[in-house]
Amino acid sequence: MGMTIALDAMGGDRAPGIVVDGAALALRERPDLRFLLIGDRARIEPLLVRHRRLSAAVELVHTSEAVAADAKPSLALRQGRQSSMRLAIDAVKDGRAAAAVSAGNTGALMAMSKFVLKTLPGIDRPAIAAVVPARRRPVVMLDLGANVDCTAQHLFEFAVMGEAYARAALGVDRPSVGLLNVGTEDIKGHEAVRDAAALIRDSGLGIDYRGFVEGTDIPEGTVDVVVTDGFTGNVALKVAEGAVRLMASSLGDAFRASLRAKLGYLFVSPALRALRQRFDPRLYNGAMFVGLAGIVVKSHGGTDAIGFSHAIGSAVRLVEEGTNDRITAEMRKIASPGPQLVAASS
Amino acid sequence: MGMTIALDAMGGDRAPGIVVDGAALALRERPDLRFLLIGDRARIEPLLVRHRRLSAAVELVHTSEAVAADAKPSLALRQGRQSSMRLAIDAVKDGRAAAAVSAGNTGALMAMSKFVLKTLPGIDRPAIAAVVPARRRPVVMLDLGANVDCTAQHLFEFAVMGEAYARAALGVDRPSVGLLNVGTEDIKGHEAVRDAAALIRDSGLGIDYRGFVEGTDIPEGTVDVVVTDGFTGNVALKVAEGAVRLMASSLGDAFRASLRAKLGYLFVSPALRALRQRFDPRLYNGAMFVGLAGIVVKSHGGTDAIGFSHAIGSAVRLVEEGTNDRITAEMRKIASPGPQLVAASS
Structure with a gap:
C-alpha cells in the first residue's frame, strides 16, 4: 500500500472543491496514494460523488471547525484544536499520514506545525x-x-x-x-x-x-x-x-x-x-515548512485543483526522498565533533 | 546664467565618451546649463571637437587620476584626492557647481561624498x-x-x-x-x-x-x-x-x-x-545620494549617452526643486519641539 497524505479539506479560497478535485488529479498520477480528507462531511461528501476512484482511496475525517483565512496564528493555535488544519498536522504527528497539505492561513499553519511537530534535532x-x-x-x-x-x-x-x-x-x-x-x-x-x-x-x-x-x-x-x-x-x-x-x-x-x-x-x-x-x-x-519533525506543505490559498495536485505531488516527493532524514543526518554531523576536534580537545 | 553641473568625465564603462555625449544631449534640452568637465584633457578634448555648442558651455578641469571601477571605497577615499570623481564632489562643496554627476564606482562615490559634503542637519x-x-x-x-x-x-x-x-x-x-x-x-x-x-x-x-x-x-x-x-x-x-x-x-x-x-x-x-x-x-x-549637504547623482556605470543625459536632467531637477532645503526644513521641525512639548516641560 502506498503512502497516506493528510489533506486540510477546508483551507484555501475555494475549499473544499479544489482540495477534492486536486486529490483526484494527484491520484491519477499516483494511483497508490491514499488520503485522509479532513473537514466538513456535509460539504465534502457531495463532492466525492463525482470521483469514484478517489472515494475508494479516501478516509473522510469529519470536523465542523476550520481556521479562518484572517485568524491570528496565536488564536488559531489556542482555539483551533479541532480544526481541519490541526487534525491534518496531528495525523502526521501520530504517524497516520506521511505528510500534511493545506491551502489555509500560513501563519496559523506554521504556528500549529511548530507546536505539534517541533523542530528536527539541531534546527x-x-x-x-x-x-x-x-x-x-x-x-x-x-x-x-x-x-x-x-x-x-x-x-x-x-x-x-x-x-x-x-x-x-x-x-x-x-x-x-x-x-x-x-x-x-x-x-x-x-x-x-x-x-x-x-x-x-x-x-x-x-x-x-x-x-x-x-x-x-x-x-x-x-x-x-x-x-x-x-x-x-x-x-x-x-x-x-x-x-x-x-x-x-x-x-x-x-x-x-x-x-x-x-x-x-x-x-x-x-x-x-x-x-x-x-x-x-x-x-x-x-x-x-522545512526544519519540522514532519512534512507539512503549504499550498497557495488562491490556487485551483491543478495547483493543489502539484502541492500534493511536492509532499509525496519530500517523503520519498527522505528530505527530513537527510537534514537530521547533516545536522548530526555538526553536533558530533570530527576527529580533529576530538584530538585537539584530548 | 544657468546652473553649473560638475561631471566626473572618467566614471563609467564607456567614459569619457558617454559623459561628453550625454552632456551635449542635456544641453540641447536645457541650453542654459554649464558644465565642469573633470578628467583627462588628452582624452576629453578630441571628443569635444564634435560638439561646438557644448564646448562653449564647458570648463575643462584636467586631472590624470581616476577611481577604478573595482577600487575599495576606503582606498579610493585615501588615495583619490586628485581623482576626477573627488574633484567633481569638491566643486559642489566649494559652490562652483550646483550638483555632481558620476557613472563611476558607487561605493567610492558614496564614501567621498559623505567625507566631503557631510550629511544634512538631522540626518x-x-x-x-x-x-x-x-x-x-x-x-x-x-x-x-x-x-x-x-x-x-x-x-x-x-x-x-x-x-x-x-x-x-x-x-x-x-x-x-x-x-x-x-x-x-x-x-x-x-x-x-x-x-x-x-x-x-x-x-x-x-x-x-x-x-x-x-x-x-x-x-x-x-x-x-x-x-x-x-x-x-x-x-x-x-x-x-x-x-x-x-x-x-x-x-x-x-x-x-x-x-x-x-x-x-x-x-x-x-x-x-x-x-x-x-x-x-x-x-x-x-x-x-539623499541626505548629503550637496547634490550627488549616480549614473548607472553601463549606461550610454542618452542614459547619462537623463542622470544630468535628474540632478538639475533636484537643484531647481530645492530638495535638500526641503529635507533640512522638515528635519528642523522635528528637532525643535512643538508648542505642546514646550508647555509640558515648563
Whole structure:
C-alpha cells in the first residue's frame, strides 16, 4: 500500500472543491496514494460523488471547525484544536499520514506545525522553502517569511535544509547553494550574512557553496538554492511576482494597442501560451515548512485543483526522498565533533 | 546664467565618451546649463571637437587620476584626492557647481561624498534613492544599498528624504509613502520597521503615510515612495531587474520558436517597441545620494549617452526643486519641539 497524505479539506479560497478535485488529479498520477480528507462531511461528501476512484482511496475525517483565512496564528493555535488544519498536522504527528497539505492561513499553519511537530534535532527555526522559475532551471528559495530576524546560525541551518529540500524538489544530485547579499565580494552585507558564509564554508558538510549571490541571480538561476532571511526572501518573491505580472499585463495592453498588433497576436498566441505554461505558478505550487519533525506543505490559498495536485505531488516527493532524514543526518554531523576536534580537545 | 553641473568625465564603462555625449544631449534640452568637465584633457578634448555648442558651455578641469571601477571605497577615499570623481564632489562643496554627476564606482562615490559634503542637519545616514517604473506611475525607492543595517530612526529619515526627493523626481505635490514589509498588518515585520511606522505617524510632519506595503506594491505603484533598508532595497531592485530581463528574453525565444511566431512578430513589433520604451532603464537613470549637504547623482556605470543625459536632467531637477532645503526644513521641525512639548516641560 502506498503512502497516506493528510489533506486540510477546508483551507484555501475555494475549499473544499479544489482540495477534492486536486486529490483526484494527484491520484491519477499516483494511483497508490491514499488520503485522509479532513473537514466538513456535509460539504465534502457531495463532492466525492463525482470521483469514484478517489472515494475508494479516501478516509473522510469529519470536523465542523476550520481556521479562518484572517485568524491570528496565536488564536488559531489556542482555539483551533479541532480544526481541519490541526487534525491534518496531528495525523502526521501520530504517524497516520506521511505528510500534511493545506491551502489555509500560513501563519496559523506554521504556528500549529511548530507546536505539534517541533523542530528536527539541531534546527532552531523552521523556514518556508519553495521552488521558483528561473532561466537555467528552477531555483529553491528560503526563507520566504517565517523568520523576519535571522542570525548567522539560522541562515546556516537554512542552507543545510535548502540543500536537502532541493535534492527532492528539483531532483538535483548535489545542489549548488548561494547566500543572498547586496554584492558578491566577501566584505559586502551585514554581519549575519558574512558570518553565515563562514559557517557554511567551515561546516565540513560538503555543501556545494558558491558564495554570495545578488537579486539578479534568482531569476537567472545562477545557483540551485538561494538562502536568505524571511524578510528579504518574502519581499524578493513578491517583487518578482509583481514584476512578472506587470510585464504580462503591459504585454497584453501592447497586443490590444492597434489593429496590426491584434492581427499579429493571432500568429504569436501559441508561442505565448507555451511561455505562460513555463511560468505557470500552479506548477510551482507547494511550499515546504522545512526544519519540522514532519512534512507539512503549504499550498497557495488562491490556487485551483491543478495547483493543489502539484502541492500534493511536492509532499509525496519530500517523503520519498527522505528530505527530513537527510537534514537530521547533516545536522548530526555538526553536533558530533570530527576527529580533529576530538584530538585537539584530548 | 544657468546652473553649473560638475561631471566626473572618467566614471563609467564607456567614459569619457558617454559623459561628453550625454552632456551635449542635456544641453540641447536645457541650453542654459554649464558644465565642469573633470578628467583627462588628452582624452576629453578630441571628443569635444564634435560638439561646438557644448564646448562653449564647458570648463575643462584636467586631472590624470581616476577611481577604478573595482577600487575599495576606503582606498579610493585615501588615495583619490586628485581623482576626477573627488574633484567633481569638491566643486559642489566649494559652490562652483550646483550638483555632481558620476557613472563611476558607487561605493567610492558614496564614501567621498559623505567625507566631503557631510550629511544634512538631522540626518544620520545618507541613502541611495531612485525612480523605478511601475504600473500606475513610477515609484521612488530607497535605500538601494547604502545602509545594510538600519534602525527605525534611519528608516524614518529615509521616509522624510524620499518624500522630498519624490516631489522633484516624480513631480508629485504630496507623494504617498509606504514602508516595505512582509505584510500589511501592524504586527508584521521586525522591530525596526514597526517602530519606524510609529515614528512616521507621530512625527507631525504631515507625510501622506499609507502604512506597510509588500513587494508586489512596488511594480504595482500603490504608493509613490517605498521606504526600506539598503539590504532589502538592493535585493528587491535587482530581483525586479532580473525578472523583467528573464521575461523579455523568454518572450524573444517565444517569437523565434516557429515560423508562425516569427511572422506574427513582424506585426506586433511596433507595439513591443513602445512597451520597451516605457520600461527603458535609461529613462530612469540617475540615483540620488539623499541626505548629503550637496547634490550627488549616480549614473548607472553601463549606461550610454542618452542614459547619462537623463542622470544630468535628474540632478538639475533636484537643484531647481530645492530638495535638500526641503529635507533640512522638515528635519528642523522635528528637532525643535512643538508648542505642546514646550508647555509640558515648563
